[in-house]
Amino acid sequence: MMKKARLYLPIFLNIIFCIIVVFIIALYSPPQTVSSIISIDGTRIRQADWEKQDCLGVQCELCPFRCFLPEGSRGICRVRMNVAGRLRTLVYGQPVSVHIDPIEKKPVYHMLPGSRIFSLATVGCNLRCSFCQNWEISQCNPEEAKTAGQILTPEQVVDAAIANNCNSIAYTYSEPIVFYEYVLDIARLAKQKGLRNVLVSAGYINREPLRKLTPYFDVVKIDLKGFNAQFYRKVVGGELKYVLAALKELHSLGVLTEVVNLVVPSLNDDMQEITRMCKWIHDNLGPDTPLFFSRFTPQYRLGNLPATPIETLEKARKIAMEAGLRYVYIGNVPGHPGENTYCPDCGRMLIHRYGYTILENNIKNGKCVFCGKKIPGIWEN
């Protein structure tokens, strides 16, 4: 019996090893390979726009990645998939984050200051910023996400916004481009009901989808993460030129566009790059384009990097104002004078802010109360 045991021992050990391997793979299955074989509930997927049929699959035309998707695979955003030869969205009606925020939190400073904005997001993003402030939403797969209690149809979203005395709806937190169809349906309905719409996006979208979306939007907030192509490729996972193209497109369409730049120490805080960026914004978007320099705080994979020194933000703001930009702000530094809006003509303080609070508002009928200068923005509902 001992001899038989010795003979079979190596085989037995190999079998145990294989069982352990299978067990581990079963427990920790890769999200975008094995789980894409698992069928998604048929009620939770919908036909997506911007698809182009190909003999071997489907091409998504929503963003510059133009992902080519064989059957069963998903785009880089994780939420658009080829199901039975058609492009589907996996997150329609399934927001994971629904909150009511002060509009200054977006940050949107040139629309209805001090108002409440109904904010929502689904999972997914077509970029991979290592400093993402909402990485748990943006880098999550839809099957891992816990929806915010229930499916929310566009009608329910609009009704909830009205019921909560919100003047506007923000599509924010993650990347609203990737839940395009949901955004479009809500925005259309919201407009009909007299609500305003704010898009907070990285701007990584193709021209045609952007043109279709913008008629329903009052403000588009674009996160211009840096002004260096290598930075965009390495840290963000995209190409700068497409974001710049989207900004130009927005300007040509006459949409009120605010630009935010999250200043990350050592990655995009080079003052020469900031100078070039400010000049580009001034020349291509106009001097009235609000620009924010937001303070980075340790997040996601950059959790070991200290917060941006305030003097870095102040230097950047000074550069922007010297480049001719009229409305330049410092974000995430409550109480800093850079939070306030000043009249570009008479220099008086128009809106005094402290964090999310409006302490003073000297804009009436869209004009400076002191000298009558017209201030770009939406100041009354």
Add this chain to the structure above:
Amino acid sequence: MQNFIFLYYGFLAILTQLVVFRELSVLFYGSELFLGTFLSSWLFWVGSGSLLVRRLLKKERPAAAYFFYGFLAISLLFPAMILLIRASKSAFAFGEFIGPLATVFYTFSVMSVLCFVIGGQFSLACAVVSDKIKIETALGRVYLYEAQGAVIGGVIFTYILIGSVPTFIIALVASLGCIFVSLGLQAEGAPLKKISYRSILLILAALAILFVNFRAEPAINRMEWKRYQFIQQKETRNATLSLVNMGSIKNVFVDGMLSASFPAPESYEPVAHWPLLAAADPGQILIIGDASLGVLKEALKHSPKRIDYVVLDNAFVDLVEPYLERDDIAALKDPAMHIHYADSRAFVRNNKNKYDAVIMNIQEVPNLKTNRFYTQEFYSQISRILKPNGILGLSVVSSENYLSRQTRIFNASVYATLKSVFKAAEVIPGDSLMFLASLSKIDMQKETILGRFNNRRISNHYFIPSYIEYKLQAMRRAELKKILEDTPGVEINRDFRPTTCYYFANFWLNKFASPLGYLVAAILFMVIALSLFKKRRLLLSLSQRKESILIFVLGFISILLELILLLGYQIISGYVYWQMGILFASFMLGLFLGALLGNQSKNNYRRKHSIFLVILSLMIIGLSVCTAHLLPHLIYLPIISNMVIFITLLVLIGVIVGSAFVIAGFLIRADSVMEKAGSLYAADLWGAALGAIISTNFIAPLFGILGALNFSAVIGSAGLAIFLILSGETNL
């Protein structure tokens, strides 16, 4: 002379291990994953070196020559490795957490050459000594002196060198020692070419210049922190503290992890004011956490009568004090402030005061070492020093807008543990989730909190009325509480069942999850499986390697028990550096005594050696099971009694493993002494390598501390069973 050289070899091995560990800790934040990876890579490469060295070297040359060259190589590799580690900090993305795969690959790569050489020296040492004594006893002799040297090296490093001498200087001195040892070997007649003699002098001169020029150390530090304005680095007993500037903000890194920034009111204002505003009258305050200097200043705004501030040692305060703002310095010198240098848990346990508020500001993430600050037992101790309406405040990393599954479970485990002790627990949402707990109801009405804020005339940067109103939105807090309460499958965190740190590890690893990572892991598994499959004929000759298998298993168990017991001691008695050093030295002493005992039995016949091995295996299995039953009862004993018990346990484990190794050396059949020494040493170290990486990362978090001890008993039984099966009837 030879014995002294083997002694120095053991001394050198432990010294390099401890120094390299300190250096790499700065790169990888001393996390559990890193600790396991470091130990396993060290043990793996040293084992590989001992096993493979004989295949790589030319048989015509005597072992003594290679032994000599080995020391020369170490003299160069040791300081070079430190320079490489410090320089490579800038190769990683600035400020970015290093993922698990990168941690494993980097650690295994950077340690490969030096550890391989160190491992090879063991086999070569056995070959050298076998020229003069019997082959069977050569292994025992070298192991005995190596263990002795390791004990001496461990004690000297722990109690004399660390905190007093920079690690790079330690490396240089050790290198000089290698040179002198080489010269001693030369004097003993190791064959030596003339050119090597000149090389020795050159190396000696270069090292002497570096040694004398102490400015090498700050220059190396500046290179390491080149993206900041480096101010100062201090190696303390417990950690490496680095103080660097970024603009006007001073930042303190503890073992490479960003621990505190000054000034940073956005981080310490909420930590201080939430619990103090929740308390009706915070006259007596306890603040726990090294990086809490900013919190002290904020706490004083509430005009308390007394603040007790507990830190492990004075290193942090001494480092930052010259650079603090006037307010922070004034806070430290305030008459209400009382600073205590002690382990926080021990302080809480022995404290007779009653507090209105206890603020926990532990900057370290919940890992196995710090898990004891998030357990039901600790919260029970806190509840005993809180007044009936006193408030406990602590914050953990979370997410403002959405809780992923991993974040939810992690946050829910902290919440559930608090609720198991305290009657009331409130949450304040944010990127750091603030928990407030009390033995009685907590009034978190906006009007109450704002009223207290105004009455106390507090002036802040961030924590202002609009911030308070925003954070206290009832709907959002209620929603968050419901999410935490309804999270299924959450276990309460206990001292011996560290679920919170397991959940946190999942949360942290979620940042790095990617299809590429899975692909690499799958490829690795396939490679291992294929290798095993290809070696199936070799595996069939397992009967010839049964001693190695048993030593492999004992190596696995010994490291698991050692790590678990060190952890268990921290949980029960707190963290005191010199006590931890004694415990570590106890295990090494046990190895030495075991080797001594094992050598006494060198003249016995094979059957008796086999019986001894079986008895030793049974002893360690029994010890694992007994320890699992004993540990929970030790909480009630005085510290001295615990110390004695733990020392005894660790010495016993060391004795068992040390003597088993030597006795296995008598049994193992091999063609040459190097093959015998190499295979057995490799088995011991590879077993320990496997134990190191899975005990802290999987076994302890999954099964708990006590479960891990029982698990080791199961593994020991399996190893013994395999040994008995393979021995067959003839051996026993």
